[in-house]
Amino acid sequence: MSSPLRLPPADPHLSGFTGWTRAHWESVADHLLDSVVPYATDGFAQYRLPGRASRSGVVSDGLEGFARTFLLAAFRIAGAGGDVPPALLERYAAGLVAGTDPAHPYAWPPLTDMSQPLVEAASIALALHETRPWLFDRLSPAQRERVVAWLAGFVGRRTPDNNWVLFQVVVEQFLAEVGGPHDPAEIAGGLERIEEWYVGDGWYSDGKGKNFDYYSGWAMHLYPSLWARMAGDSARGRLYADRLHRFLGHYQHLFAADGGPVHQGRSLIYRFATVAPLWLGALTGASPLPPGRTRRIASGVLRHFAERGAPDGRGLLTCGWYDAFPPGTQDYSGPASPYWASKAFLGLLLPPEHPAWTDGEAAAPVDLADQVVAMPEPGWLLHATREDGVVRLVNHGSDRDRVQDPAGPPDPHYLRLAYTSHTGPDIGEEAVDGQLAVVSPQGATSRRRVIEPLAAGGRFAASAYRDGPVRVVTASVVDGAAEIRIHQVTAPAGHLVRDGGHAPAGPEAPETRSGDTWALARRADGLTSVMRGLHGYTGAGVASAHGVNAFGPHSATPYLTRDAHPGGTAVYVSLVVLTAGEREPAAPEVRVRGDEVTLVPPGGEPITVRFGAEHVTVSSRGEPASRSGPPATAAPAGEGGSATSAVVRAADRIARHNRDDQEKS
Template sequence: MTDHIASTRTGAGAPGAGPANAGASGPEARAWLAGYADKLLAAVRPYASPSGSLITLPGTPGGYGTAVDGLEGFARTFLLAGFRLAGEDGADPTGLAERYAAGLAAGTDPTHPERWTRPEEHGQAKVEAASLALILDLTRPWIWDRMEPSAQEHVIGYLGSVVGDDAYPDNNWVWFRIVVETFLRSVGGPFSADDVARDLAAHDRFRRPGGWFADGPERSFDHYAGWALHLYPALWARMSGAAEVAAAAGDDLAVRSASDREHLARYLDDALALVGADGSPLLQGRSLTYRFAAAAPFWAGAVAGVGRPGQLREAATRIVRHFADHDVPGDDGLLTLGWHHPWRPIAQRYSGTGSPYWASKGLLGLALPASHEVWTAAPEPLPVDVGDVLTVAEAPGWAISATRDDGIVRVINHGTDHALPGADGGDSPLYARLGYSTATSPLLDADAWRSPLDQSVVLLNEAAEATHRTGFTPVPVECGIFAPQDPSDRANTQHSTGAVGLGSVASVHWVRADPGAPDHGSGRPGVATAAGRVTTVSIVRGAWEVRLVRVADGADPRATALRIGGWAAGPGLDSALVPLAGDIAPVSGATTADDVTPLAGPTTTPWLRYAPVPDGWTAVAVHLGRTAAGDPADPTAPAAAPQLDLTADQALVTWPDGERTTAELPTADLP
């Protein structure tokens, strides 16, 4: 079981659970995914260079230039081609092996006019080298073993440049060198045991409770935990010679793999809970344009032999189908920078026209033969199909709440900001917001990076500039049963443990951001001005969050108001804020804007503004759900909201269904 702070799951995939909302049979799912993959591969063929080494897709070049774009287009579609070859035991009716072998030979030949950018020339080539190595190992009988010796030498020379290179970021990139050097050693190429030992040690430093990984030393929790830091260990353990590489690095592969499988199994408990009923992944974190790469950890579970295969297949397949149902890819068959449709602002600086094809990882299951248990097991429902899900993932500091009625998964965030504790940079909308979901996107326009609005608690100055909370400190919040002092008071005996609480204290700050800083997904650096300390507590149950806010004495006198923002919701969604407690009556409003998220339609964000900055606790109820047919979705007052009784150190919440929860409130502004 995952090391949750608290957990309430109603029938979340218990053994014997019925197949509510479960999808197609294994053979049907595999056939559909294979057809989808083959169309993706066919669509990129017209964009290959004469030698086949570069696949340069249309669109504005990425931040690293056209040469890197072409390399990515090759390497990332090579992943998908390799999965198809491996899963069919080399059967190759469309000539994938021959085409990609030719591209490998040309791309790694330093004298060829269509040669690739090399790892020592640009860091992004180190990422793509890992895909080349993984698939050369996976398809060894059909590609590597059939290459001319001179071509093999060129491949070894190209990949071998990573050996001893210390310019690898301290994050998921460590795995790119591990898999490259493992392949190199298996074919007689250069190899450094010291490199692998350092990289495995770094990977171990990224481990966090409950099966999670941080993508580096910062509080960087996102899809990279699954599609990189869990995926690569599962694949590496099956590479030729991996045990010998581990031993040379002073490690025991069997022991490490057992630990990795256990860690993955715990992670999958949370990962399954984060998939919406419609198959949407959580819209949180960088590199969202990789789309259904979010299915990769479920296939990793199948590869590693952990989890229930029918449920893993259902999760992975439903994620891919979610995008197919939203016309991904488009009419031209190409994956673009976007989500449901092309939307360039979703890109980071490193994103180019070939980047979206890391989505290939979400089709890894095709590398497993039709006889594998992931394809033969009966389909099983996802947790959200069976009942409401309410749990806390300790490492990222997320309260996860999924509701069966509308199929939405919500995350209330008090632990993730893609920064170190005490940092004073700007908030990243992708990481530092108080909430994320499978039905909404954070606002991602330029204003959202400068001045947080959605899912935020901010202080405003006279220019209406909002503070940032990056660098905050999580604080514990204990939720429990409401128990009246008089046991005979039967009118007040309703109670519930079905709620969870999280909190954080932020030294909030205004930021004059550096407009020239590269965008890698984290908040913008700049000159910070302290504004005060703000404590925020979230009590979560179902579609509701009761949010309590207290501004410490001594806030900067330039802080003229407190503003609380709700969910940024598109058409068909109800996003609401309801005042519950406070000394000041707020001004309420809602901001509507077009083209500010990768989702279709205008986005409306409700907010409440309190001026002057209130003393003591201020509390609001925050709601996200689907709009009933014909309901205009009043953004300020849904039909029923929680009620709150508040003392100096305790909150008593009465939920719309009459259930009650108590929460102990922090008594100090900083722990």
């Protein structure tokens, strides 16, 4: 059992929002590193942590435990200029020697095509680069040769066609650095491969398709920038810095005032790795954020998890969000997989005198005002409220369709209509949150599996999906804590239409209430999810569940229904709210005339949404409809963030590719 996490006193003068300083980061790093020691094998080559083995087996999992904690140790060692307890250096030096000795009982598995050890080799290579004066260079010539020989197993290996190509890039770059075997064409090829996945304005898809999630930051930006740092390639470094600069302008908004990241995408067990691109921006000089804002957001995230049970009482990171949560864990993840969270400690490479550590914390955008941010590249529309610090992400673009089994269930971490910093999706076939589903009289439920993005600009976003005879076009207009959803549903007569809201979850069952066309679920801390039918719905209810949500064992989702769709095409309008504020947002007046819907907010200008054969348009304040302009930057609500006129025609549909590609990391 690890000793409890001990932190230095808070510094409210330097860090007025979080109280955390560099010393807090070092304390958490030391606690994490000390806590895994009891699980080391003889010779420290592997760390076999408790928990369910991954599909790669316990030996690969043990290597993962070494590699991912070594990355954390490397940032700690390099950030301190080697001035760390000698035992830390000795452990990882011993592990390098034992792991690369084929005769050792806990030797590392070889690097083979498409295998998980390829991922871990990248962490080892980066860690060796950062700690070279204190570790690699102090090994004997024979020991260095063995380390090089093991890493050289990456040369010529096949990887999945996604972020994995970058693991080869950094491993072979380290090999080049120490005079080992490498193929310059493979380094160049990996860097060129990601150019096909760059979609603009700082955003990468993780491979082909529309795979937008945190991998854009902690992988697609991280590895190329660190490679440029290793290689001294200033030209590519400037290219990656420019993209990172653009990306961080959007990315900074994905974190709640209390530090909670928006809960979307896979590999969420990496938790505070979400802040890695923020530190990367400071490290490379690419960040548009004031240095104090970088630390305010990053420290807020680390503190958020530390205060909610991650690491746990043993000092370990479990496969979950706060507590362990097996239903939300991918099968490629083993007990040590969460230690990709080590990337969060990249900021320790900044010297203690860097402004990111010495400047006073500066407010995050959500600290200052309500925010509305359109992100056209991933098809996202973000709205955050200062009153409660909650961030909500409306999803009209990211679906990972190319890697989903067409016969399997849709991925709840990509296909919901909305995600937030305070709720997660329920997992399972019975889940109703964040979905507009059409249910046949026989019980067959339509699934939003392949999203057709249509729009994201101003306060408006839209998309469509088709499932057999059902087609649904959804437009979202956001206003403060509210999302107004307008669905154009085409389906056979007699089908039930159901629209689900957010699913608050916690240790106790949320309070639930409902009326004719409204329903709510309220968590004990006051977080409230509300659905109100504004047009077309005839019923409402709350779906309660147990053991299916990463935020707690008890969850509840309010939903609306139309018991019998009239057949053909009809319009449904709902008010979707998640708030921890004192008041529920007021509902707009709704006027529906065929395929035209006008929303009249209390005291506001009318907003009109029109559904055409191949496009959706939105207009307000009497302006003529026009094509959307450049991607929106963050705008405080009421300061350029209104629903300005836009016509957004359907984006080119992205073809599905390579469903059988492996997705591990």
